[in-house]
Amino acid sequence: MLYLFNTNLPLKKKTPYALAAIHGIGLSSGKNICEKAAVDPETPLYRLSNREILAISNIIQKEYLINVDLQRKVRGDIRRLMAISCNRGLRHAKSLPLRGQRTHTNGKTQKKIARKRYS
Structure with a gap:
């Protein structure tokens, strides 16, 4: 290797x-x-x-941009979206899917993933 x-x-x-x-x-x-x-x-x-x-x-x-630098940039972009309270930022804050997916039945999966990611 x-x-x-x-x-x-x-x-x-x-x-x-x-x-x-x-x-x-x-x-x-x-x-x-x-x-x-x-x-x-x-x-x-x-x-x-x-x-x-x-x-x-x-x-x-x-x-x-690779590895830690890329992760830091993505995290910063998400924080920026949440700070300016745009729709994507609000969806991130509520742990909901961002790109138009249905939430009636499938939003539960995203919430489980977000719970693991942000805790």
Whole structure:
């Protein structure tokens, strides 16, 4: 396993799929990173040289919010929405679904999740 940005990356997976294990990087971001670092996306992670791994890590550091920084930003955005009392902020405060889902039968699930998350 390769330990990069507080995440163990699987060595046998293709590079974009392995990069998707980092919180804040998905498959399309992984492919973009490979393209910018001039790395073949079909190459498994264990076949990359140290120079290629360093190039990938530099690109991630410069261009992407990952792990704790991303979580801090999302938490701050939610607090901002709650502070200005917009509809999404009020829905966050009441632990209800935000994006138009029905609440007659399914709001209970969101409330259970929110109870665990905010307590």
